[in-house]
């Protein structure tokens with residue numbers, strides 16, 4: 327059994343010496359287990375997180391352990407009633423040629439339905455990522471403009487094409503001219519932008535003259551920063567990946583968005599003017615809570631209009647304590 331194990335935790339870009347290829351005896355399946363031979367191993371950006379020490383949405387791979395990974399494999403020995411020798415399965419063998427499994431997480435694959443490897447990509451985890459984040463969070467509508475980063479990749483290419491199917495104008499951001507040609511000529515994106523050779527801000531303005539309604543974010547970083555300057559009212563941003571930061575050796579500037587992703591948090595812009603329809607409910611509830619003493623209120627009253635400027639300056643410094651009010655005249 328050949329295995330790739332983690333020798334050291336990469337600092338910055340992973341190096342070959344962080345990994346080691348080792349040979350171990352092929353394991354024997356126990357009672358209720360199967361032995362499978364790995365046919366395809368999926369390589370995905372999330373693995374960068376798994377081989378670092380920091381806590382992510384899943385536990386880190388231990389040093390000297392086999393690196394985790396989704397696989398397509400074929401059952402070669404079975405002590406499991408549901409799996410026969412020869413069955414193809416979607417498995418998590420990781421970076422090794424053989425693995426034993428209890429079968430709980432295996433899914434049988436039908437090789438006549440689609441190429442086996444598709445279950446690791448377009449018909450598997452990356453495809454679902456593209457589909458669900460775009461449709462459930464991005465919710466593109468006909469005629470809207472959707473921007474996708476890492477647009478030629480496993481996730482981005484599917485997300486962009488689904489957005490096209492839904493009738494959106496789709497702009498893809500990629501890292502080479504070949505990738506740009508591919509997304510436009512082969513995949514039907516309306517515009518492709520090469521982030522390495524084009525000035526992103528002006529290229530986006532040209533590509534999305536009506537602004538951006540959905541940004542499918544696979545990268546965070548400067549792409550997110552630039553896109554945010556061009557989003558429309560009510561824009562939706564599925565925060566799917568932060569690949570521009572995965573190899574970072576120092577804390578990137580600005581807020582760290584990873585907790586938003588891990589906690590599936592929702593950030594939504596708010597403007598009180600959109601909520602006038604809640605005014606009557608608000609007044610009824612808050613008046614009641616004030617009267618019952620459940621809600622307390624503190625005012626900081628400054629007397630005299632002439633004191634307004636200094637009070638205002640103080641407000642921005644934190645000198646006020648409570649709601650700042652200027653008493654201009656006696657009531």
Ligand code: NDP
Nearest residue numbers: 371455476479480481482500501544545566567568569570
């Ligand atoms: P890809 O096939 O898209 O491969 C990664 C691509 O990222 C590269 O080809 C490169 O494309 C781009 N990239 C790399 N570094 C940078 C950078 N510094 N700035 C901008 N782009 C960069 O990978 P996947 O489709 O598998 O994954 C895409 C994203 O989706 C990742 O961030 C991944 O973590 C995330 N993901 C999240 C999931 C979730 O549940 N939240 C599930 C699956 C994936 P290019 O040359 O075009 O710039």
